[in-house]
Amino acid sequence: MNDKHYQERPDAELMRQWRHELHQNPEIGFELPRTSAMVAKLLEGWGYEVTKGLAETGVVGRMSFGDPAKGPVIGMRADMDALPITEATGLPYASTTPGAMHACGHDGHTAMLLGGAELMARRAAAGELVGNGTVVLIFQPAEEVGGSDSGAQRMIKEGLFEKFPCDAVFGIHNGPTEEEGHMHFRPGAFMCSSDTVTLRFKGSASHGATPHLARDAALAMSATVLALHSIVSRNLNPLDTGILSIGKLSSGTVFNVIPGEAELVLAVRALRPEVAARIHERIAEVTHAQAAAYGCTAEIETDYGYPSVFNDPAVTNLAIATARRLFGEEVVEPEAEPVTASEDFAFYGLSRPSAFFILGNGVSGHRDGKPIGHVSVHNPHYDFNDKILPLGAEYWAGLAEDAFQQGALK
Ligand SMILES: [Zn+2]
Ligand SMILES: [Zn+2]
Structure with a gap:
């Protein structure tokens, strides 16, 4: 199914190029000038209203559809930062910066949300995206820094939700151990x-x-x-x-x-x-x-x-319904095991009802440019799987469509 998705989408190749561009040029913490400039430029090109400079290099893109007063404001978050790790995958598009690497797949998160943004703008222009509402695309820096001053905390402190009052916020993380293209959800307490x-x-x-x-x-x-x-x-x-x-x-x-x-x-x-x-x-x-x-x-x-990531049950159920509609029951796990790792997505959940979930990455490890099976994120052999990029983009656009058509979450 995933191969089919990949081949059928004309923009899959474009997403792969963005992802490799990001992967080759990783940036760390709050200092993401190149990454955020690329994101802002693409969003502007598709007609998004773009706000730069939240949390130094955070970028927010906003677009309304139909009659926005009648629909919800849906926040979609991607993290853009890499890790202070020296890459050992041997892939042709490996990091060109020693001591910096996209080893958590945030290059993929960024490319997927960009792909979703492009798809929503394109469908709206073709009259294919019906319903009412607004999307707020939150591209944040500094997820990996830990402690009391991370990207999400700083963006919220600098007025993210006053400028962009979201009714719900969603986030996807790629899953290093989950099967390619499978989606894992858990209403309630999800991450430590x-x-x-x-x-x-x-x-x-x-x-x-x-x-x-x-x-x-x-x-x-x-x-x-x-x-x-x-x-x-x-x-x-x-x-x-x-x-x-x-x-x-x-x-x-x-x-x-x-x-x-x-x-x-x-x-x-x-x-x-x-x-x-x-x-x-x-x-x-x-x-x-x-x-x-x-x-x-x-x-x-x-x-x-x-703090711990808490998934609002109503928001998570909408996210589950979209995954089932788009990809089928057999690849959706609605009651996944909780995770002992932590995520600064948790801070969005303290401010707004939110849902954070996993898109399976499949085989993720590479050495000398060749697959070596599963390795964990934060491993110098980790790589995001290009085949799930179009699934992520399709998912983001589908989620907006479901929320807009149902008038849900408002
Ligand atoms: Zn990480
Ligand atoms: Zn991560």
């Missing part, structure tokens, strides 16, 4: 939140020969490592999803000094905000108690990153 916690232990140092004169911060840290691992197993409901991973332990300088300071850095993830809150509460109790037990003190610093 992600926070970083730093624990600093203070005791007092001493000569290694006189432990009775020390308050050993390394020992307090070590006891805390073990105690922290009881939180998920003993303080969470086993049916809830929560993760506590200790990524960095540091203390000491030399063999004959007992350290007076030590530091742990942890990642906390959870599918629901209440679960994340419970983990943070227990981290504080466990850390202070362990530090005190070894005569030390502890300071806790928490950087709240991306």
